Each structure stands twice: as structure tokens, then as C-alpha cells.
Amino acid sequence: MEGTEVAVKDVRDVGGDTVAIDLSNSPNWEIQPGQFVQVGLSVGEEFVVRHYTVSSPYSDGSFEITVGVDPSGELSPALAALKPDDYVSVDGPYGRSFYEDEERVVVLAGGPGVGPAVGIAERVADEHGAENVSVVYVDDEPAHNERLDTLREDGARIVVVAEDEVGEFDEAVADAVEEGGQVFVYGFEGFLADAEMALKEAGYDGEPKVENFGPEPGSEE
Ligand SMILES: Cc1cc2nc3c(=O)[nH]c(=O)nc-3n(C[C@H](O)[C@H](O)[C@H](O)COP(=O)(O)OP(=O)(O)OC[C@H]3O[C@@H](n4cnc5c(N)ncnc54)[C@H](O)[C@@H]3O)c2cc1C
Structure with a gap:
């Protein structure tokens, strides 16, 4: 067992x-x-x-x-x-890409990556204030809306983007990164590639903490 x-x-x-x-x-x-x-x-x-x-x-x-x-x-x-x-x-x-008491965070989440996004966001909001939280979440059918709404009402920057809105995602990532903080990225492989590209375009040169959920469900692999 x-x-x-x-x-x-x-x-x-x-x-x-x-x-x-x-x-x-x-x-x-x-x-x-x-x-x-x-x-x-x-x-x-x-x-x-x-x-x-x-x-x-x-x-x-x-x-x-x-x-x-x-x-x-x-x-x-x-x-x-x-x-x-x-x-x-x-x-x-x-895992090595988890919350370690950072005071300010930017969490990029795709699909079920919203789980760690809300967990980390709530922890930072509780210990350092919601104004230190930025979440960019990509999903056509978002989950955890109540928790995201509460974070937003408390002053966190929460942006939810549809999957085909690539320009909107890049812009939201650039805005979030500009304000600073440890960057976290959670999601399936395809999302990770998009996030990496958006961070590069935003001129981000830090070390993001990234967790790869594997191949997208329904992909060929
Ligand atoms: C580090 C890590 C963290 C993760 N965290 C999360 C998380 O927080 N939340 C979350 O939801 N997921 C997470 N995942 C993903 C999760 O582990 C599962 O992969 C996911 O839930 C799918 O599992 P499943 O058994 O339901 O589907 P699976 O049985 O693994 O199938 C997944 C898809 O692949 C297709 N498929 C399977 N075999 C084949 C085949 N031979 N040919 C073609 N298609 C095939 C299936 O039809 C299905 O659409 C994480 C993964 C990793 C590696």
C-alpha cells in the first residue's frame, strides 16, 4: 500500500x-x-x-x-x-515551487492552477495585505469565483482571461509584473509555454517558481 x-x-x-x-x-x-x-x-x-x-x-x-x-x-x-x-x-x-513567506506575489494560473493561486493569494492577503496580491488566471469556465471575488473586494488585483485572449493575457502579465513580487506559475504544459512567453515579453528577468501539471487533458500524449 x-x-x-x-x-x-x-x-x-x-x-x-x-x-x-x-x-x-x-x-x-x-x-x-x-x-x-x-x-x-x-x-x-x-x-x-x-x-x-x-x-x-x-x-x-x-x-x-x-x-x-x-x-x-x-x-x-x-x-x-x-x-x-x-x-x-x-x-x-x-515540490519546490511553493509559497515561502514572500510578502508580495504575482500568480499566473491556467485551469486547475487556480487552486494554488487562491491558496497563495489568501495566505499573502492574510499575512501581508491583499494589495500585495496579483493573480492572472486563464480559463473559459473559471472556478473558485467566490474566493477570487473576496480577494478582489479586499484589494487584490485579480484578472481572469479567456483562453483565446492572448493579447489580454500578455497585457495582464506585463501589468502584474511591473508592480513586482515573486512570480509563481501553475498549470498544464501549454499554459506554461504561454506564461513563459508573456513573462519574456514583459521583460521579466527574475526566477519564477513554476509547477508543471503535465500534458493538457485531451492532448495527444
Ligand atoms: C506536479 C503536478 C501537480 C498537479 N496539480 C494538479 C492540480 O492541482 N489540479 C489538477 O486538476 N490537476 C493537477 N495535476 C494533473 C493531475 O495529476 C492529473 O494529471 C489530472 O487530474 C488528470 O488525471 P486523470 O486520471 O483524471 O486523467 P488521465 O487518466 O491521466 O487522462 C488525462 C487525459 O489524457 C487522455 N489520455 C489518457 N491516456 C491516453 C492515451 N494513451 N492517448 C491519448 N489520450 C490519453 C484521457 O482521455 C484524458 O483526457 C498535477 C500534475 C502534476 C504533475
């Missing part, structure tokens, strides 16, 4: 074919938003594992992951169907 068995505390639909899942942090892991965990579950005869990034600002007692549900995927539909008191196997936390 891989990982540690942890209880599911809650599963919520957060819009855009996306669910947020609260998992018990019974092992008392030190987890920061932007780190990822390996989640495993038996699906039919097979034990399936995938990685998911932590989307809660804190991890005391429980932590949250945000899962974009791919109807033809193996694990994500099974995760969306979980109920409180079900168990999943969890390993981790892993």
Missing part, C-alpha cells in the same frame, strides 16, 4: 468542472500552498495515483486540493465522486 490513508472531510463543486476536496491532515504534515501531494485511490481493479497541488492557505487540521475533472480521465472523476469519511492514500508533500 502506498502513502498514508487520510479521511476525506468535504468535497465541493467550485465551478468550471472543478471540485475542491478537503483532506484530513492527520499525519500533521507541514504543507504550504503550492506544494503538491500524490493521491491514490482504487478505481475498479486498478490503484491509480496522480498529483494534486495544495490550494488552502493553511494546512492545520486539514488541507485542500483543487481537482479539474476530466470526464475521460481515470482518477479525477473518481475523486469528484468521493464523500466525507471516504479514505484516499496520500504521499508527500512534494
Whole structure:
């Protein structure tokens, strides 16, 4: 058996074919938003594992992951169907591109990359003030709208861009970067390439913290 068995505390639909899942942090892991965990579950005869990034600002007692549900995927539909008191196997936390007490942040998020974006944004808003948060999020069917709205109302700069609005994305990235802060990038491969290009065009010469979610669902690979 891989990982540690942890209880599911809650599963919520957060819009855009996306669910947020609260998992018990019974092992008392030190987890920061932007780190990822390996989640495993038996699906039919097979034990399936995938990685998911932590989307809660804190991890005391429980932590949250945000899962974009791919109807033809193996694990994500099974995760969306979980109920409180079900168990999943969890390993981790892993990753090097996570929140490390930076006072000011720019988070570029594509698709389910909105999970770590809201987690990091809420942590910074809580500890350093929402005016130190900038999020540029690309999705045709945005998720976590309530949390994004709250951040916006508190003074964070939140820009949501449709997938084909390349010019708007480049402009939003340039504006966000101009104000400074540690840059984080979360999403599937195609989004990472667009973000890298937008950062280059904006003249950004810092070291972004980047987490690659792998090939886009439905891509050839
Ligand atoms: C470090 C890291 C962090 C991540 N964080 C998150 C996160 O926070 N949230 C999130 O939602 N995801 C995240 N992911 C992605 C996640 O791990 C899964 O890849 C995703 O949820 C899809 O898993 P699945 O089992 O549902 O789909 P899979 O079964 O893996 O299938 C994905 C897609 O590929 C297609 N496919 C599968 N096999 C083939 C094939 N042989 N030929 C053609 N097409 C095929 C399927 O039809 C489907 O559309 C992360 C990935 C990594 C590596």
C-alpha cells in the first residue's frame, strides 16, 4: 500500500468542472500552498495515483486540493465522486515551487492552477495585505469565483482571461509584473509555454517558481 490513508472531510463543486476536496491532515504534515501531494485511490481493479497541488492557505487540521475533472480521465472523476469519511492514500508533500513567506506575489494560473493561486493569494492577503496580491488566471469556465471575488473586494488585483485572449493575457502579465513580487506559475504544459512567453515579453528577468501539471487533458500524449 502506498502513502498514508487520510479521511476525506468535504468535497465541493467550485465551478468550471472543478471540485475542491478537503483532506484530513492527520499525519500533521507541514504543507504550504503550492506544494503538491500524490493521491491514490482504487478505481475498479486498478490503484491509480496522480498529483494534486495544495490550494488552502493553511494546512492545520486539514488541507485542500483543487481537482479539474476530466470526464475521460481515470482518477479525477473518481475523486469528484468521493464523500466525507471516504479514505484516499496520500504521499508527500512534494515540490519546490511553493509559497515561502514572500510578502508580495504575482500568480499566473491556467485551469486547475487556480487552486494554488487562491491558496497563495489568501495566505499573502492574510499575512501581508491583499494589495500585495496579483493573480492572472486563464480559463473559459473559471472556478473558485467566490474566493477570487473576496480577494478582489479586499484589494487584490485579480484578472481572469479567456483562453483565446492572448493579447489580454500578455497585457495582464506585463501589468502584474511591473508592480513586482515573486512570480509563481501553475498549470498544464501549454499554459506554461504561454506564461513563459508573456513573462519574456514583459521583460521579466527574475526566477519564477513554476509547477508543471503535465500534458493538457485531451492532448495527444
Ligand atoms: C506536479 C503536478 C501537480 C498537479 N496539480 C494538479 C492540480 O492541482 N489540479 C489538477 O486538476 N490537476 C493537477 N495535476 C494533473 C493531475 O495529476 C492529473 O494529471 C489530472 O487530474 C488528470 O488525471 P486523470 O486520471 O483524471 O486523467 P488521465 O487518466 O491521466 O487522462 C488525462 C487525459 O489524457 C487522455 N489520455 C489518457 N491516456 C491516453 C492515451 N494513451 N492517448 C491519448 N489520450 C490519453 C484521457 O482521455 C484524458 O483526457 C498535477 C500534475 C502534476 C504533475
